[in-house]
Amino acid sequence: MAMQHLDPRDPRTRHAGPSPAPGSARAGGTPTGDALAGYLRAQATEFLRALRLHRETGTTAGGPNGAAGPEDPVDAARALRRAVRRVSGSLHTFRPVLDPDWSESIRPELAWLSGTLAMEHAYAARLERLLLALHRLSGAVFPAQSALGTAVGGRSAGAGPDPRKADPGTAGPPTHPASPDRGNLTVGAAKAGALLERQLTLARTRAHSTALQALGSSRFHAVADHIAVLASEVPLTSAAATTDLRPLASAAEERLTDAVTALPLVTAGHPYNAEALNHGLSPDPAPHPQDAPWHQVRLLLRLHRYAREVLEGADAPVDVRLLTAGQALDRHRDASEAAAAAAQAARTPRIAPATAYALGVLHADQRHEVEAARFAFQQSWQKQTVGTP
Amino acid sequence: MAMQHLDPRDPRTRHAGPSPAPGSARAGGTPTGDALAGYLRAQATEFLRALRLHRETGTTAGGPNGAAGPEDPVDAARALRRAVRRVSGSLHTFRPVLDPDWSESIRPELAWLSGTLAMEHAYAARLERLLLALHRLSGAVFPAQSALGTAVGGRSAGAGPDPRKADPGTAGPPTHPASPDRGNLTVGAAKAGALLERQLTLARTRAHSTALQALGSSRFHAVADHIAVLASEVPLTSAAATTDLRPLASAAEERLTDAVTALPLVTAGHPYNAEALNHGLSPDPAPHPQDAPWHQVRLLLRLHRYAREVLEGADAPVDVRLLTAGQALDRHRDASEAAAAAAQAARTPRIAPATAYALGVLHADQRHEVEAARFAFQQSWQKQTVGTP
Numbered sequence: 001m002a003m004q005h006l007d008p009r010d011p012r013t014r015h016a017g018p019s020p021a022p023g024s025a026r027a028g029g030t031p032t033g034d035a036l037a038g039y040l041r042a043q044a045t046e047f048l049r050a051l052r053l054h055r056e057t058g059t060t061a062g063g064p065n066g067a068a069g070p071e072d073p074v075d076a077a078r079a080l081r082r083a084v085r086r087v088s089g090s091l092h093t094f095r096p097v098l099d100p101d102w103s104e105s106i107r108p109e110l111a112w113l114s115g116t117l118a119m120e121h122a123y124a125a126r127l128e129r130l131l132l133a134l135h136r137l138s139g140a141v142f143p144a145q146s147a148l149g150t151a152v153g154g155r156s157a158g159a160g161p162d163p164r165k166a167d168p169g170t171a172g173p174p175t176h177p178a179s180p181d182r183g184n185l186t187v188g189a190a191k192a193g194a195l196l197e198r199q200l201t202l203a204r205t206r207a208h209s210t211a212l213q214a215l216g217s218s219r220f221h222a223v224a225d226h227i228a229v230l231a232s233e234v235p236l237t238s239a240a241a242t243t244d245l246r247p248l249a250s251a252a253e254e255r256l257t258d259a260v261t262a263l264p265l266v267t268a269g270h271p272y273n274a275e276a277l278n279h280g281l282s283p284d285p286a287p288h289p290q291d292a293p294w295h296q297v298r299l300l301l302r303l304h305r306y307a308r309e310v311l312e313g314a315d316a317p318v319d320v321r322l323l324t325a326g327q328a329l330d331r332h333r334d335a336s337e338a339a340a341a342a343a344q345a346a347r348t349p350r351i352a353p354a355t356a357y358a359l360g361v362l363h364a365d366q367r368h369e370v371e372a373a374r375f376a377f378q379q380s381w382q383k384q385t386v387g388t389p
Numbered sequence: 390m391a392m393q394h395l396d397p398r399d400p401r402t403r404h405a406g407p408s409p410a411p412g413s414a415r416a417g418g419t420p421t422g423d424a425l426a427g428y429l430r431a432q433a434t435e436f437l438r439a440l441r442l443h444r445e446t447g448t449t450a451g452g453p454n455g456a457a458g459p460e461d462p463v464d465a466a467r468a469l470r471r472a473v474r475r476v477s478g479s480l481h482t483f484r485p486v487l488d489p490d491w492s493e494s495i496r497p498e499l500a501w502l503s504g505t506l507a508m509e510h511a512y513a514a515r516l517e518r519l520l521l522a523l524h525r526l527s528g529a530v531f532p533a534q535s536a537l538g539t540a541v542g543g544r545s546a547g548a549g550p551d552p553r554k555a556d557p558g559t560a561g562p563p564t565h566p567a568s569p570d571r572g573n574l575t576v577g578a579a580k581a582g583a584l585l586e587r588q589l590t591l592a593r594t595r596a597h598s599t600a601l602q603a604l605g606s607s608r609f610h611a612v613a614d615h616i617a618v619l620a621s622e623v624p625l626t627s628a629a630a631t632t633d634l635r636p637l638a639s640a641a642e643e644r645l646t647d648a649v650t651a652l653p654l655v656t657a658g659h660p661y662n663a664e665a666l667n668h669g670l671s672p673d674p675a676p677h678p679q680d681a682p683w684h685q686v687r688l689l690l691r692l693h694r695y696a697r698e699v700l701e702g703a704d705a706p707v708d709v710r711l712l713t714a715g716q717a718l719d720r721h722r723d724a725s726e727a728a729a730a731a732a733q734a735a736r737t738p739r740i741a742p743a744t745a746y747a748l749g750v751l752h753a754d755q756r757h758e759v760e761a762a763r764f765a766f767q768q769s770w771q772k773q774t775v776g777t778p
Contacts, residue, residue: 271660360749372661
């Protein structure tokens with residue numbers, strides 16, 4: 001029965017099952033709790049499918065030495081993260097129509113899972129970004145896209161125990177055909193690359209272990225059970241069936257536009273404003289505080305996008321400009337973290353001056369990527385505002 | 390007599406004196422050799438005035454510790470360079486109407502003088518640019534303009550014999566009130582600043598001595614004598630009085646537009662194209678070869694500007710867009726050389742990794758200035774092309 005209370009703690013709770021519950025019909029196309037229930041069921045189903053796939057493709061899933069295939073563990077992990085983000089985001093935006101006890105208890109668990117699953121990929125992508133940048137800076141001819149496409153699943157474990165001893169001509173024999181060839185790099189760039197590869201591969205390996213442990217933990221099994229229930233029955237409030245979701249989605253959009261309004265978009269719209277590298281040599285070792293509002297907008301943009309997905313369904317046309325703006329903010333985040341990783345690597349004790357110099361150039365390069373991403377966001381956002389009647 | 394041959398070697402030579410020579414009247418406003426003679430006389434007079442001023446303001450003229458005044462040696466040196474560039478450029482563009490033996494013999498001498506006089510200022514400006522950038526990168530609040538305005542004439546001789554021993558809090562007590570306060574810099578930035586200050590101040594002091602030696606040499610006195618003659622009599626060819634200068638000026642403009650056409654302006658017009666930092670870590674220690682065509686355009690733009698001055702006279706309106714384009718190319722040149730100086734400093738043996746890191750950031754920052762300058766040039770040049778009917 002769709003009206004049964006799976007959670008006895010809250011009498012307001014009703015669970016929307018796979019078939020439409022009585023009284024939950026949309027009022028003249030108005031998206032109500034049922035639209036949310038359908039969306040959450042679909043995401044939960046996708047989560048379970050990705051989890052099964054992840055288990056089937058082996059416990060080396062997404063590991064540093066795992067082989068990449070068409071339906072490989074990297075894809076499965078990505079699908080897992082994707083579904084978790086959507087469930088988590090929808091729970092946030094549409095909180096008022098969901099059983100509060102249930103959603104408040106599961107949301108931190110989803111955040112934990114999402115964060116844990118994201119780390120390995122983040123380290124791999126960061127290393128790839130930094131090595132590509134080093135090759136660009138060295139003027140090496142290098143098939144960037146092909147390497148980028150395969151290396152996340154197939155990068156070797158690094159260049160040896162001590163990158164400072166690396167020979168620029170022979171440092172770290174590439175174990176993957178698409179690995180960047182360090183033969184064209186200067187001593188400094190080669191050493192910087194080896195140092196970053198060592199540090200980020202280590203971080204990635206740890207993140208991989210942490211993710212594997214997490215996926216085997218009772219904590220994860222509890223989350224998975226929650227999501228399994230969600231795939232069949234969504235714990236909505238009793239008023240959800242007649243609640244218009246649009247004001248909740250609008251509120252999410254308003255939070256986004258407010259945050260965008262607070263961004264320094266006039267500055268960002270002036271090319272080469274040199275803002276992003278300001279304080280680049282500041283004594284403060286913390287990540288650039290100027291980046292935080294942009295990271296926040298990135299999250300709010302994602303929530304807005306998911307809210308649109310809930311309201312408009314899977315068949316809704318993709319808003320290209322929203323997508324472009326989101327990609328600019330992804331690039332902003334990635335470059336910001338890559339710049340921080342280069343700065344961090346430069347604080348490694350006893351590195352050679354040439355290595356430190358290359359890391360300084362690399363840091364500044366990524367900070368300019370940050371600035372370029374802000375410019376790209378400003379451009380796409382302006383278009384959006386102008387284009388919307 | 391205006392028709393007398395001061396140079397007996399070439400019978401084609403005639404010397405245009407201060408008063409119009411017979412037969413040299415302009416044909417219906419067509420600028421002929423007389424316009425050039427008037428221009429060269431004016432520039433030669435300006436050169437002699439600046440030289441007198443330079444001698445009067447003392448032999449410490451423009452030295453590292455010289456005091457700056459309203460009519461100071463820095464101004465005098467600038468006026469000297471300015472006049473020499475204009476005489477030299479006009480001799481190049483309007484070669485066919487000038488006594489070839491005379492102009493071919495004096496042109497290398499003017500190039501030598503121009504180069505010798507420019508070095509001291511270039512090192513001072515380069516150091517100032519790099520220290521300002523270091524402060525910007527460190528996030529230090531710093532009155533950039535006031536320091537920039539006075540430091541060329543009043544910068545102290547550096548931070549001591551070994552910048553690696555410098556304390557970031559007290560490194561190099563500022564001896565000039567407007568000197569950047571290093572107290573806000575990180576260790577790396579402070580050491581990098583001290584290293585650059587030491588190296589570039591040394592180079593500047595040497596350039597100052599070289600310039601002083603040059604100004605006291607018999608070689609210089611020969612050039613000065615040549616220019617003194619030029620102030621009263623310009624050695625034109627006999628055909629100069631009836632030769633239309635406009636085709637010669639047009640040829641100079643064509644050389645400019647041809648060179649501009651060969652620039653990668655489409656790339657330069659895309660903000661954040663990341664071209665300027667490509668090869669920034671290349672094994673080749675030579676200055677970026679990609680900069681050379683831009684430097685060449687800068688020189689051709691200057692020749693075009695001087696040719697316009699010859700044709701249109703001193704009262705001609707300033708072409709603001711031409712000026713803007715020229716300023717962008719000056720900035721390009723300055724940033725290019727500053728970036729090279731930072732890279733050069735990073736090759737100093739036994740520097741600390743933190744110093745090398747700061748120099749790497751600084752190098753990349755200046756290479757992005759190079760890219761920004763190209764963008765600015767592209768923008769001003771586009772306007773120019775669109776604006777001209």
